[in-house]
Amino acid sequence: MWQFFHKLGSPKWFFGIANRFMPWLLAGGLILLAAGLVWGLAFAPKDYLQGNSYRIIFIHVPSAFLAQSIYIMMASAAVVTLVWRMKLADVFVKSVAPVGLMFTFLALFTGAVWGKPTWGTWWVWDARLTSMLILLFLYGGAIALDRSINDEKSAARAVAVLVLVGVVNIPIIKYSVDWWNTLHQPATFKLTEKPSMAMEMWVPLLLSVLGLYLLFGWLACLRMKTEILVRERRTRWVKELVLAGRK
Amino acid sequence: MAFESFSAFLAMEGHGPYVWTCYAVFVVLLAGMVFWSAKRHQATYRMCKRSHDQQARKGQAKPKAAATFTRVEISQD
Numbered sequence: 001m002w003q004f005f006h007k008l009g010s011p012k013w014f015f016g017i018a019n020r021f022m023p024w025l026l027a028g029g030l031i032l033l034a035a036g037l038v039w040g041l042a043f044a045p046k047d048y049l050q051g052n053s054y055r056i057i058f059i060h061v062p063s064a065f066l067a068q069s070i071y072i073m074m075a076s077a078a079v080v081t082l083v084w085r086m087k088l089a090d091v092f093v094k095s096v097a098p099v100g101l102m103f104t105f106l107a108l109f110t111g112a113v114w115g116k117p118t119w120g121t122w123w124v125w126d127a128r129l130t131s132m133l134i135l136l137f138l139y140g141g142a143i144a145l146d147r148s149i150n151d152e153k154s155a156a157r158a159v160a161v162l163v164l165v166g167v168v169n170i171p172i173i174k175y176s177v178d179w180w181n182t183l184h185q186p187a188t189f190k191l192t193e194k195p196s197m198a199m200e201m202w203v204p205l206l207l208s209v210l211g212l213y214l215l216f217g218w219l220a221c222l223r224m225k226t227e228i229l230v231r232e233r234r235t236r237w238v239k240e241l242v243l244a245g246r247k
Numbered sequence: 248m249a250f251e252s253f254s255a256f257l258a259m260e261g262h263g264p265y266v267w268t269c270y271a272v273f274v275v276l277l278a279g280m281v282f283w284s285a286k287r288h289q290a291t292y293r294m295c296k297r298s299h300d301q302q303a304r305k306g307q308a309k310p311k312a313a314a315t316f317t318r319v320e321i322s323q324d
Contacts, residue, residue: 037270041256041266041270042248042249042250042256043248043249044249045249046249046260051259051260051261051262052259052260052262052263052266053259053262053265053266055259055262055266056265056266056269059269059270059273060269063273098280099280102276102277102280105276106272106273106276109269109272110269110272110273113265113268113269114265114269116265117262117265215277215281219280219281219284222284222285222288223284223287223288225288226284226287226288226291229288229291229292229295230291233294233295233298238295238299239299242292242295242296242299242300243296243299243300243303245296247292
């Protein structure tokens, strides 16, 4: 158990594991995402209330899902950084923050474009939208804070604290549609209940969510490998790796 | 198919511009993130390789002179 824990923190070990999983993550992610999106765009029936504009859901919900789960993963890694000072945890936080920022932006943007034909407005300052905007600023803040501190260890600790403080926003996003009256419709996915939408809509949505998760896994591995190369460029294992021409 | 023709598919009964804008932005950003990350990784890898190659060559070209201990005669005057 402890040996596994130590291995998990070793950048060299991570490099090997990432190389083994990455082709599968990329292929699986692309196939599932393509299947989900094509199904959702062309084959799923139209919504009786919203017409065809609802097809935006197949990118809006996966983006919003990823935006929040990436933040939760970052917060868990931040705990590991603060408590065990594990190098890989900080590498993870730094590598995936821009990806989280992108997904949060996508969720907000697709939501705004969806809102126009559905609610008649691009934007309202209601709880769900505002808390998502705060999430966008949290991602931006974490990236900016990391770049503004030169020392690697101080930067890691400062960013970890910021990410942990911001985690309070996540339950607010999740329950905002239940706690307040908002224009936003309630959650589409619930783990504890049967899906509230028709199967022909729900399955493609599930496919695109899974596909995007896999693609995120690939992106995270790739970006972590880059960050590891930067940090460990003077070590012997990196020297052996690049001289042997392995990637 | 949920649509009767390709033009109906593009028009989406008037919702086409909204739906297609979203999908375009989504695909462009996601592909951009993938390419940017891949390019950055390649650049970083090349930088590492160049510096280690240089060091390896330097090491081969000029082997450090072995330390020698020779008696130096210094006049005592």
